[in-house]
Amino acid sequence: MNIPKVINLVVKNDLCVGCGICVYKCPSNALEMAWDKNGFLFPKVISSCDSEGDCLEVCPFNSIPKDEVKTENEIAQLFLETENHHQKIGKYKQIYAGFSTEFRLSSSSGGLGTYISTKLLENKIVDHIFSIKESSEPGIFYQYSVSSSKSDLLRASKTRYFPVTLATVFSEINQLEGKIAIVGVGCFIKAIRLAQHSEPKLKEKIPFLIGIICGGLKSSFFTEYLASKMAVEIKNIRKPQFRKKDFSSTANDYSFSCSDENEEEKSIKMKTVGDMWGTGLFKANACDFCEDVTTELADISLGDAWLDPFDKDGKGTNVIVTRSLLAENLIKEGIKNKDLEVDFLPLEIFLSSQQGSFNHRHKGLPARIKLAKKKNQLVPPKRYENETVGWDFKLVQKQRMKVRAESLAVWQHKKEASVFDETIQKSLKKLNFYTKIYHKRRRFSQLKNKVIVKINNRIFSKNKNQ
Incomplete structure (x- = not known):
């Protein structure tokens, strides 16, 4: 049996992020996603493969990429109409901070992800959104699903620090009629761009990508650990929520919550469990070799406004980086229609809001x-x-x-x-x-x-x- 190159060069080197695009791309259907011993999703071999390397072409952690897609700098040339560039954040149109008046309170941050997704559907720019929703599978709390209406989207408006894979939906991409937008973190967005490069028809099929600024991918162990802090047994974890806001407090004073076998909801303030991000606890090894702080390859990048005065507001605020003309127009339209409370954010202030990530990922x-x-x-x-x-x-x-x-x-x-x-x-x-x-x-x-x-x-x- 031939082993796909992505297994040798990526999975065996502990550089897989579980995006699952290789499963879609494998010409022999020789891969499927599975759980490893560390609580991460990864591709495993299930049948013989011709080993042509198609799977490797779409891997964001390919150690031998082609020159034209060597790093984010080369791939970002797709933003032809975007002139602004900064070495730390890539190409961009404009930078903002603010929130959606409609979706802010029901979202983990300022609700911009839900707002943009809704507008893409309402304006007929796309027909479907690939985003993360609750799963009905035992022990699999969240997974990528297809949303084709606003009501579908509202079930996918929270941050999920749980392993997911695009393999669950990407295989449907050619069967779905119409166009698709996808929400994802930097490595997932890069994998999609690589797929578009190797398969140009996907550029038309996927005209818009919503990037989530990421602090690192967490193992399923992260969820188990937080539940254990509240004396909830792993087998009894139900409906974990990772960013439960306290509207009367500050933006970073949020809680983790879940229900137990009796459907009783329990919660714990994340401040009480210590630094789960700067320490690298339960993080994927590949994240230590990611230098994309601001999801440089998305049409729009969204993150938390961890800076004064926004961090004082427990209702949540987004930082926003527009990279394509379409993304910029959607933000301007939202401001004009008063759907968004958004202001321009100076480049220097935005950079300072992400300084911790820049220090770790770049320096x-x-x-x-x-x-x-x-x-x-x-x-x-x-x-x-x-x-x-x-x-x-x-x-x-x-x-x-x-x-x-x-x-x-x-x-x-x-x-x-x-x-x-x-x-x-x-x-x-x-x-x-x-x-x-x-x-x-x-x-x-x-x-x-x-x-x-x-x-x-x-x-x-x-x-x-x-």
């Missing part, structure tokens, strides 16, 4: 790549691969990678939150120690630079007066 990336290559792991070409990383930040990156891997290994063997917390505590303390060293050195460096600038300005003024 720390070379250190992680170097560590991976020492273990003979394959890594795709990256734009930030050759940046200089200080010794203190290298320590942070190395320890984050250890924490990520350890969290998955520990939860495999003992799925109980108190045991997990005790076991992982030493590694988290070490990471916190290295992070404090890095932050102190960075603050000292910034202070030193300010002093040097002041001294140089005084010298310049003195010489000028003489």
Whole structure:
């Protein structure tokens, strides 16, 4: 049996994100999605394959891509009418912050994803939306589904930190009449763009992509862990909700909730469980080699406005990056019709809102790549691969990678939150120690630079007066 190249070059190197586009693309129908031991979805071989490599062409973590799709920079040339470009966020039309007056309270953030999806349907731009909804399958809480009406969309208006795959719906794409829009995180959006590149008819079939700014893909262990913190057994988890807002509090003061076997809803404030994002707990390994902070290849990119004054409002606010003319027109139309409470957001402020992700994904990336290559792991070409990383930040990156891997290994063997917390505590303390060293050195460096600038300005003024 021939093994598809995507298995050897991606899955076996722990770089799969479970997007499932390879399943659609395989010419021999030799792949299907399955769960691995770490709680992630991945393609597995179910029959013989001619191994032509079609599956690899659409993989966002292909380590040997063609030159014309080597990185996001090359793929982004599809935005022909978009002139603005910034190295950290890609090509863009405009940047905004705000919310949908209709969908804000029923959404995880400002409701822009639901608003844009609704307008695409109402304006007959597309006939169907691929987005994530609740699943009826036991233990599979969420999956990609097709929405063809506003009422369908309203069941898919929340953030889901649970593994999903486009393989559940992409196989239907040629059977569905009309055009399709897809909602997805950066790696999923990239996979779709690669599919459009290898199969041009998909450009017409999929005229619009809604990108969700992502902090990293979480294992199903993440859901199990949070439920265990509330004494809900894994087998009894029902309807997990990852971003339950507190309208009277701040934007980041949200809760995780789920129901148990008695349909009793329980919730826990995410602030009480510690940093689940900066530490890398339960995160996919591939996320450590992603440099796309703002879903650069989507027509519109949506995220949370983690910046003052928006973060003070518990009802939620989106940051918005339009990249295509169609996306820009949809936002302008919403502002004109008063469907959106949206204002322009200066580039510098938007960049500061995503600074944590830029530091990790861009600044720390070379250190992680170097560590991976020492273990003979394959890594795709990256734009930030050759940046200089200080010794203190290298320590942070190395320890984050250890924490990520350890969290998955520990939860495999003992799925109980108190045991997990005790076991992982030493590694988290070490990471916190290295992070404090890095932050102190960075603050000292910034202070030193300010002093040097002041001294140089005084010298310049003195010489000028003489």
